[in-house]
Amino acid sequence: MDNINHESGARMEAKTETLLKALTAQPVIPVMIVESVEHAVPLARALVEGGLKTLEITLRTDAALDAIKAMTDEIEGAVIGAGTILSARDYAAAEKAGAEFIVSPGINGDILDAADDSDVPLLPGTATASEVLSLREEGYRVMKFFPAEQAGGAPYLKALSSPIPDVMFCPTGGISLANAPDYLKLPNVICVGGSWVAPKDMVVRGDWDGIRKLAEEACATLKA
Numbered sequence: 001m002d003n004i005n006h007e008s009g010a011r012m013e014a015k016t017e018t019l020l021k022a023l024t025a026q027p028v029i030p031v032m033i034v035e036s037v038e039h040a041v042p043l044a045r046a047l048v049e050g051g052l053k054t055l056e057i058t059l060r061t062d063a064a065l066d067a068i069k070a071m072t073d074e075i076e077g078a079v080i081g082a083g084t085i086l087s088a089r090d091y092a093a094a095e096k097a098g099a100e101f102i103v104s105p106g107i108n109g110d111i112l113d114a115a116d117d118s119d120v121p122l123l124p125g126t127a128t129a130s131e132v133l134s135l136r137e138e139g140y141r142v143m144k145f146f147p148a149e150q151a152g153g154a155p156y157l158k159a160l161s162s163p164i165p166d167v168m169f170c171p172t173g174g175i176s177l178a179n180a181p182d183y184l185k186l187p188n189v190i191c192v193g194g195s196w197v198a199p200k201d202m203v204v205r206g207d208w209d210g211i212r213k214l215a216e217e218a219c220a221t222l223k224a
């Protein structure tokens, strides 16, 4: 990772603030796969009505960028982020579509360079102490822990909190209403990410009422 740029401290701090504001508002960030742009607005509306206004759309479908744009344009109060960012090209496309934060499953020099050049904050994916320390050196203090359950789960993240207490995480991957509390009680967890509040089959069926109820259930059951 020798091509990582160094950002000015003040700019990085401002981006961290933006990210924290979006992530501390709720216990779970819905991770969405949107196959059809027609689903974007009713899906976002259901989640926002259910109490979850910070949302992540993964760039895994052809409709994703248009979905980000539609949600950003039409859902007042929503904070729309883009996930599955794998390259600088993805970063630029998501930013152009209106994404207010960027989420990556891991890191590479290309993504970090794009983040350096952008005012849109990056929530970078990490899975090891070494990755966390590399990013910490670049000024990152908020990271995604991915894939959370598969990489060691809540006990792993708890173990990191003692030697690296100044880095906060949004664990994502394999998290559900049942195991989310194990993460949320840790001192180094801000919120979790999960697709369970916007299941693909419910999106395809257009079950917006059901999705709103899942969001309400998550807010009521989990601490913010």
Ligand SMILES: O=C(O)C(=O)C[C@H](O)[C@H](O)COP(=O)(O)O
Pocket (backbone or CB within 6 Å): 031, 058, 083, 084, 085, 103, 104, 105, 146, 172, 173, 174, 175, 193, 194, 195, 196
């Ligand atoms: O691609 C990204 O940037 C991601 O954000 C990956 C997602 O975090 C997981 O795919 C969500 O995991 P599940 O909740 O287990 O479905």
